[in-house]
Amino acid sequence: MSLDAGRILAVVRKEFRALRRNRFIIGTMTVLPVIFLISPMIEIFRLSPGISEEVVQRLAGSTFLLLMIIPVVVPAAIAAYSVVGEREQGTLEPLLTTPVRREELLLGKAAAAIVPSVGIAYLLFAVVAVCAKLFAADPAVTTALLQSSQVVGEILFAPLLAGWSIWVGIAISSRASDVRVAQQLGTLASLPPLVVVVLIDLQVLTPSVSLALTFAAVLLVADVGMWGVVSAMFDRERLLTGARATSGRSRRAAG
């Protein structure tokens, strides 16, 4: 199977244009990061000098958790809209009549969702780090936030968690009949990988670079697997008629 970069780029460009003019998506991408930014910022400003190592680590952990929720929630809102939204607008059928392969279409949609999500996640991490450096009463906070396991985790987890969230969102969007259902289910279904981050935050797992790399590898495998699953689920006939192809030959022909 050869993928055409031109077709993927065409989908990405269209998705960006549509996102830019979608009030709901822009609202979600703006409001949610701000909400998740408020809590750690308040904690950073509240800290007094000479706090214990345990409190610092707990603050770093909870900040990390909140920052990791961003690349999960934001792309879920976008991805959940991707297929059912097209169907509600009546744009899905013309799209499916073109030579675009389902893998190309899905990759284009995923890329358009992952870029802003990861961008926002990195930006928030930078904001928190800069604020900690400038305003935290105790320099240990900055040290804890920028420890290698945190930085590696942020860099690796943000795109991989976003990838998981996107594929889950698209999978649900392919089957859902309503945008709201897709978005709510998509958000819920994309949360499980955060369990590892929660366990780190609860200090059940000790953060380390090796743990971050291991978790990243698992996420990468899960993302690639989900891409395959979602591509297999993306059945032209089912999307248009609501009916699954009636025979093996039929299903293949509609692919």
Next chain:
Amino acid sequence: MQPTSGARWFTRRQVGFGFRPVTWQGWLITAVAIALVVALLVLLRTSRGIAVVAAVAVLAVYLGTAALLGGVPRAAPAPAPDPLAPPPTSHPTSFTTSPPASFTTSLATAPARVAMLATPSAGLPSPDGAALVVGHLTKRFGERTAFEDVSFTVAPGEVFGFLGPNGAGKTTTARTLGTLIAPTSGSAVVAGIPLLTENGTEIRNRISIMPENPGLYLRLTVIENLELFAGLYGLRHPRPRIDAALEAVNLGARGRDLCGSLSKGLRQRVGLARALLSDPAIMFLDEPTSGLDPVAAREVHDLINDLRQRGVTVFLTTHRLEEAERLCDRVAILNSRLRSVGRTDELREKLFSRSLAVETAAPLAAPDGVFDGATGVEGWRSDGDSSYVLSVTDPRVAAPAVTRALVAAGADVLSIVESRHSLEDVYLELIDEDPEAAAR
């Protein structure tokens, strides 16, 4: 099925964060939401700080989502009705065989505009030269049969009309040939390529399909819509093609308008421009003039005629019988099964005997004596006081003989014309004799 009291309670209160849990998804959302709240409460006992933050985050997500969803414009509002668009008529009761003269003034340039598009390069005829070869094609959705045992052939450059009542399987047939839906059985060759799994992308590269609803991205401009499809068809440097396609449908000046701001008729034209972009070998047009005013509809007809001249095969699904009669080289009448295929003249001759309509100034005293002896007359019946319908073998032979007989009988002849059955007559005859149609 009567909902349980529990279901009514949930539905009334819209548990599920704004979504009424009347489907399994809603119930799932509700169940997971409740589980999440319980988990947070448990967490609160063990780790108060993280639980509070997590609770605030989860609530923010859902309340924010619900609040934003309340105002989200998921689809643009319906466009204002086109004041020039004709009322929808599925089965017109009368036909106008030629358009009113006032409609013809602005139309002469349409073919010239289409000629600005390059000659199609994708059209490859099938081994036997046909653009479309369909053999015993059948599609079933479970127990329901959409269409069955459909066979026909379409020649390159032919405009092929596909007619039938609602639910007859016209759109499903077009979708099947366009590789959107897989057939249950049977075979087809589309633009020279067998309708097989591995050929889906290649077939879609050589055809274009315009659904009845053009399905435009309403938040994008006309040009942005076309750029997407140009990209999907792999067109490099597509701007000249986009401009030419827009000129062809007389929308050159509206390229930067948001599609959401266009009337239904203009959106239909954008859909046509999109279908023209890739220079397809076969165009599947599903009700292309739906919602268009007479002038725009006539322009579309001219476009279709020009496409035929350029060798593009057009598969036209339509309810407008006068449109099919005017545009199509041949028509197929479908009602789950194919009722008939052929040129409209052939269908008329197959279904109806040829006839002459005779009108005289006064009733004939002895019509038997006048008509029975005339050459080429097979029979006659009265159609009013002084009107008669004669079944004839060949009107060109019978008309002079009947005229002579009438004059010899001393009748004052007002008119003798060949009585032509319209495509509507053919359609109704074929559909009426179909027991499935009667039940529909």
